[in-house]
Amino acid sequence: MPAAKFDPAKDVPDLTGKIILITGGTAGIGAATLIALASHNASHLLFTGRNAAAAASTISSVHAISPSTPITFFPCDLSSLSSVSSTASSLLTTLPHLDILLCNAGIMALPPSLSPDGYEIQFATNHLGHALLIKKLLPLLRKSPDPRVVLVSSEAFRGAPAEGILFDTLKTPQDMPLGRFRRYAQSKLANLLYARELERRALGVLSFSVTPGVVNTAMVREASLLDKAVAYLTNRVQSVEEGTWNLLWAVGVGRNEVEGGAFYGPVGVKNETGTRARRDESVAERLWEWTEGELERWM
Template sequence: MAAFDPKRDVPDLSGKVILITGGTAGVGAGTLLELARHNPSHLVFTGRNAKSAESMISQIHSSSTSAGPSSPPKVTFIPCDLADLSSVRSASEKLLSELTRLDVLICNAGIMVVPPALSKDGYEIHFATNHLGHALLTKKLLPLLQATATATAEAGPGRGDTVRIIMVSSAAWRGTPPGGIVFDKLKTKQEGLPFLGRWLRYGQSKLANMLYARELAKRHPEILSFSLTPGVVATGLVKDSGWADKALVYATTWRAMKTPEEGTHNTLWAVGVDGRDVEPGAFYEPVGKVSKMESKASRDPELGGKLWEWTEGELERWM
């Protein structure tokens, strides 16, 4: 099988409205740049840095124009801090006021192995940013995604251009505290975890991404929901980490380390692949391979449901 080539393997995206979180840097920025070359109707991205967003929009316009389309796609930046649920709610409401359809939601933004901290709303910072913020964004945008799915099905029943939610997780979801998710400690800094506790806190949030995608697929089959890992990518998340964490990553994964461009490939595949070729709720490794990775937590038949109910309860006041 030939290696994935975005220029060849991402189809024409005419008419598509695509939203990606964390589009101002790293894999998110690279994904945006490549998507712009495939003629989408509208690209929307979120982030915390408006100055970086302005630069990103300029790059998209110049890059997409030089790549072939007669005109660059419409591009919109929406400020959003995923660790602040009031910011997520405001961003969601702005999106709902401006968009009439949404074909693809890519929950891409995230933080990795940061020091112990609480979010503005009092949650462990990895879990708040990587899971809870994305879950609120998804819940708020779900009616728009459902309406788009209905319109898409009516326009072309049986086609593979399904509306989809893509949760960007990580292979690190296999490394978690005992039980996978420590629900009674999610409103603490979880400083009591053993050696490398920062990795366990990160892994817990990435397990939540994978499980939440699985639950979305079960509960909302009208939308194609699944998760993936971009692989181990040499972006700022790795380069800006402490020397010990950086050494650990490079020592254990140096043969599999991907360039920032290669790190976009699995997400680009997920956006463009025929929906009939995707297993709802599955976790995909690069590029487009259903993962066989399992852990005791991921095999727990009740854990996904418990995460869903906990998340619903925590987000109720933000709806």
């Protein structure tokens, strides 16, 4: 559905009975997506983030639109597997089921550094933390009559290393030329590939990935002048409202109107172009096996 024809007020269906969890709901398109969903009658909106004050602002904004919409914040630092595990445990004891898990949170173009568990920080946050959350919440998802997992990727995946994912150095800062962008691209490729493998392996749970496009969030506004110039010269930078549209489409699209494992650009446009690493099934399979091994002790 072309962006010009997408109208969230009309094209997102009634969500009565749906329990929806969004990661990274304290700011940017995560918060804006929650606010947009407020008028669609979800049974319960839940979100994660690291900033309790910002979370309170998101809740106030949702209730300004729909005072009766239940919305709950769960503190979670996706870079820390201990934090993710604790949050998942709380969700497992709180919810009767989970219909939609929207893995939206992310970090971008950071200097070389490691997560609390010793992984490259962008890969830890954007991929590994989400993978653990998904794995631990699968029992809740399988209680839903129509479960889905949506991972937010990016066209930036094209900038990943030629091999796709540098598995042998994921437990280092991966300092390299243009490293902060290549590390980000690597993590976004992982989101895309993991959604594809999850669709293939987690039978009964619809899984796919989307990109919101380049959005004028704090990630762009607070970037360096050089990074900001590159963003504006090479992309159409969208408003935050426009940035929510592909996520809202992913939440509301009918099961028979979306292909499991596929990658969708704004709005609901299937994207099959890309790099050799994106098409290489062995990279996706290795990512799955590597992730399973790293998360085994947390399950």
